[in-house]
Every structure is written in C-alpha cells, then in structure tokens.
Amino acid sequence: MRAIIVDDEELARCRLTILLEEIEEITLCGSFATALDALNYIEENPVDVIFLDITMPEMDGMEFANLLIDKKSRASVVFVTGYGEYAVEAFELEAVDYLLKPIKRDRLVKTIDRLARKNHREVQQLYIKCFG
Numbered sequence: 001m002r003a004i005i006v007d008d009e010e011l012a013r014c015r016l017t018i019l020l021e022e023i024e025e026i027t028l029c030g031s032f033a034t035a036l037d038a039l040n041y042i043e044e045n046p047v048d049v050i051f052l053d054i055t056m057p058e059m060d061g062m063e064f065a066n067l068l069i070d071k072k073s074r075a076s077v078v079f080v081t082g083y084g085e086y087a088v089e090a091f092e093l094e095a096v097d098y099l100l101k102p103i104k105r106d107r108l109v110k111t112i113d114r115l116a117r118k119n120h121r122e123v124q125q126l127y128i129k130c131f132g
Helices: 010-021 035-044 061-070 084-092 105-123
Strands: 002-006 027-032 049-052 076-081 097-100
Touching: 002 010, 002 035, 010 027, 010 105, 027 035, 035 061, 049 061, 061 076, 061 084, 076 084, 076 105, 084 097, 097 105
Parallel strands: 002 027, 002 049, 049 076, 076 097
Antiparallel strands: none
C-alpha cells in the first residue's frame, strides 16, 4: 500500500515514518507538514492510505478529509491525533482507523491489518463467463 503522512509536528512525522518503514506492506511515498502540500501531491500521485493529523494550521485534518470525499478520492484515511474527542466525527468521515499519539507499534500493526482487509474487499471482482 502506498502511504503518505500529513502532520504539522515534525517529531510525530519522524516517529510514524520509523514505524511505517518497519512494515513491509507499506510503501511510504511522502511526509507533509501541511494539508495543502499533501493535497497537491495526491492530485498527481496515487495514494492508498493517508495518515492524517487532525489539528493543523491553515487546513485541519477534518477539512482535508472532507475535501477527499468531495474529490471522490479512493485513498483510505487513518486519523493520527493526540485528542480522543474527534473520534466520532472522524468515523463519520469514513476513516478506517483512529490512532492516538504516541503511536504504539502493535496498535499500528492492527491498523495495517484493517487496511489490508478493506483493500482485499475492494479488489474482489465479479467475473461472468457465458457459454454459447
């Protein structure tokens, strides 16, 4: 899965980068300090999952997720935040998961498993063969 990180905190981006690089199912394609930079990237490059902070200046994670929905993006969103109070709103925006900082490796692995199951369901296709 091709992934990007969007978080205004450099330390949080570095920590998540280290954790994601240890997981072979993930190819980290980029790490962005602003939602606008990430949005520009995903308009030109395919992305399967976005690890998205909620509280950021200029455009917060909720606004960013709403933009993805408006643009009919196929990228899955995993919110990564230090605040638990946004969870309900995050899942209303079809988030695959909601991770609280500081992220633990075993919790991240569960998220990756959830993403893999979601992607597997989306990949399944129906084939019809007609004889005669």
